[in-house]
Amino acid sequence: MSDQEFMITMKDVNKWYGDFHVLKDVNLNIKKGEKVVICGPSGSGKSTTIRCLNHLEQFQQGQIFINDTELIDDVKVVRHIRSQVGMVFQHFNLFPHLSVLENLLLAPTWVHKKPRKEAIKTAMYYLERVKIADQAHKYPNQLSGGQQQRVAIARCLCINPEIMLFDEPTSALDPEMVSEVLDVMVELADEGITMICVTHEMGFAKKVADRVIFMDAGQVIEENEPHEFFENPQSDRLKLFLDQILSH
């Protein structure tokens, strides 16, 4: 089986919300260390696709393998997979009743059972990395959107994940804060972590992605390396999409 060489494999994944067919035979193979950007119009199933990868959404048909483990609806399997997959959300989803540092300590101490001192050391290291260590004792609502999203990224890194999923990480940010978050993501990309990013930031895609995937109406329409993807789109729908988002 070819699963061995891929970090993530999706085989003919189908999903329905009631009667609505959201994912249609999605196939995806992602190698270790690969950076993949998924784009497409809203409602095309891109968020749903990556949310299936850490079982926030369940699919009805097909198979998903993460790091050789098949993702099935079983508490132990799901926990095992979630311990390797970090997710950054559009709306940050930091825990507002906990300080920044406590947000970062939660998973390491409760899920991975690390000693608190060690967890604090790791947390401060990653806060340093996202350039926000001086805010460690503030509460999330005291920070700007860009700072919150960087904390959210640090929170994921604390569990030392093999894979990072980004679900439109810059869509809820004020324009002047987008770049501080993208900068952190670019740095991460350079370190060889496997990344799947749903985003409309085409500049980021061009700069970082090994591969760009275009989805529409629950299907993968086109995938290519970034240069070809943007310069030489094949399908009409991708051409139209690129026209619309790059025209201004």
Added chain:
Amino acid sequence: MATYTMKEAKPAPSTNKGVIFWLRENLFPDVKNTLLTLAGLYFLYTILPPLLNWMIFDATWSGSKEDIVNSGARWIFIVEKFDQFIYGFYPEALHWRPNLVAIICILFVFSFKYIKSIKVKIAGIILFPIVCYILISGGVFGLETVPTEKWGGLMLTILVAAVGIVASFPIGIVLALGRQSDMPILRTLCIGFIEFVRGVPLITILFMASVLLPLFFHDGIEFDKLLRALIGITLFQAAYIAEVIRGGLQAIPKGQYEASEALGLSYWQGMILIILPQALKISIPNLVGSFISLFKDTTLVLIIGLFDILAMVTLTNSDTNWLGFEVEGYVFVTIIYWVFCFSMSQYSKSIERKFNTEH
């Protein structure tokens, strides 16, 4: 091209502050409000002086019954019957036991937020009721047993309210979570219980607890009357708490559940560490409202023959030496209730401030 320099912040104009400004702004801004202010002042003028005269200036505070000369309140009645109002029929020589419990209770409540270690907190929460029960009830460590029939007055009121509040809280949380569960049988059971209890008056539940419950047990088993009332009140209160907490749970954005799941936290870890702290924080005002009404509802235990502080008014007035002192009794009890309810409401505000992380 035009350029601009940054401006310094200026102080607000002097007409914008001070006592006169406040008065004009708040009491006499226009004709309508001025009339309302004057009407309000007149109302206070007619009410306050007679009330103060009766309660304080013309009141009889000490001495014996024969010393009553003034037309004001005869507080000597309260002084005379004070022990009964507070302790009911609890033996006088043993009053130090409820007193000690009260002191422990106050120390516990006020030191609680300064205790750092979670383990000490949990140990305190578990040990505290046991110590209180042993002290009040006796029967071990050479403490004389005081049967529950002798408990009464304010002591009983606080005891019933405290047990109702403390015991109903965890049950309410479980019911609220059960109501939101994915498991259909559990959910149906929780909804059924909540809706049944909320559809029945507390009096009915107390009657059921005191009259119906013993029918289910064999003759030999004697179920304490107070215990039955406590179980009834706890279950009643739990249903209301469950609905208050459900409101809080529904206010938590879906993203919080998703983030805690994505980090790999289990259902209970997510609930205890992420969701419940936030849901409870939102629910504090409603929870305290619910606790305050429970505190007042405890007077209903009168109908199953338990004498709380309100029942003591009637009881003390049946003393042939002290007939016709109901008014003083009721006013006294009103003040006691108000002090307790107001303190609870203030305590809740201080907790709200403490948990506020929005600043």
